[in-house]
Amino acid sequence: MADLKFDRDFSPAYGTAVTLAPDVRRVTCNNPGPFTFMGTNSYIVGHGKVAIIDPGPADRQHIDALMQATAGETITHILITHSHADHSPGARLLKERCGAPVYAEGIHRPTRPLHRDEANPLDAEGDANLDIDRFLGDGDLVQGDDWALEVVHTPGHTVNHLAFGFTDDSGLFCGDHAMAWSTSIVAPPDGSMASYMHSISKLMLRQDRHYWPGHGGVITNPHAFLAGLKSHREKREQALIARLQAGENTIPDMVTTVYKDVDPSLHGAAALSMFAQMEYLVARGIVRCMDAEATLSARYQLV
Ligand SMILES: [Zn+2]
Known part of the structure; x- marks a missing residue:
């Protein structure tokens, strides 16, 4: 069985854009915590006309940092991986500043009907106010001048979770589906383990060479890492x-x-x-x- 090795070596460089690949810059929000690690990663895709993936929480300092990092450029897309409080509420603030439309799979919702008296203890993490301009589905293409991203629906962590992969296979923005520093939370009724495992198998069929996650550093061996995630869940199930x-x-x-x-x-x-x-x-x-x-x-x- 593949071993899962976590990598907690990560320098957040809060407020500064860190270049990870020719078309990928990362700005980490200063919101560290037990579920966010060193903070939420926002990504700037392309140059000149750019997309922002996950503007993060409603944190004005972080939105300032994103505006500063893209000074002289135009933000044409705001892309949301999923509707959790540490990823999507910043969309509203960023849109006020740059006017770009917000793209997401759909509103925050449970993955299945609620049981009687069921309250999800993690519900506070859901962003109920996400305002979506364009709805995205699996296989959709989001394009800028010099970049193109394929939308990959990856439910499991939430039902509306999306990943965005460059069409040249150079890398995938994998949100909270896979993270270098820890396993992702799969918590009903927002999350579904059946969906999560299915999404892992779906990503296994792709050839993305890097994963850029919502928290922590770059995953440089996606297939081995996914195999590790899968076997980790299987071991938990056996336990x-x-x-x-x-x-x-x-x-x-x-x-x-x-x-x-x-x-x-x-x-x-x-x-x-x-x-x-x-x-x-x-x-x-x-x-x-x-x-x-x-x-x-x-x-x-x-x-
Ligand atoms: Zn997150």
Whole structure:
């Protein structure tokens, strides 16, 4: 099995454009945190007439930095990978400054119907106010004067998650689907593990040579990294099945055991991640729910 190696070596250079490739500049927002690592990466694509991918949170200093980094150039597109508070609310502020239309897959929404009384603890992360001018779908082409990006719908982290790949295969802006520093959060009802795993397989079929993620540094070995992500989730799933075999049947009971190597402050997120895996097991008929609804607090058993 492929090993997943995380790379936490990253200098954010807040407020400054860092050139990563001839048509790629990165400006990192100063919003570090447990889920954002050193902060959100915004990308400037092209020269002269440029696209901004993920303007980040509603942070005026960061929008100033993006305007400064593109001084003398025209921003023609604002592209959104997904509607989370650390990626998309800056679109409104940036559009006020530059007038460019906002492109995204769709509004923030759950990946499946909500259960009775279900409240997503991570819901505060959703950007309910994303104002979209142009809706994008899988396979669409977004073009500037000297660049072209193919839209790749990659649901899993959120249902509206998009990646953007240069048509010459030089690289893909992969949002929060794959990150060099950590696994991405897949938390129902916003996220879906079935979709996430399917999106990994979909990206495996592409030949992108670099990944430029929403947080942290460049991924220089995309295929090996995706294989590592896949096997990491498969190991987590095996660990979950082992807990069920050991007679534990609720997610809270299992989290403490399975995520013993994870910082306790992240256990809430870990429970949601396990819930996503449980839904995926239930969907494949490997596990069944012993209660009326397959929720975060329900009891589960192996079929
Ligand atoms: Zn993010």
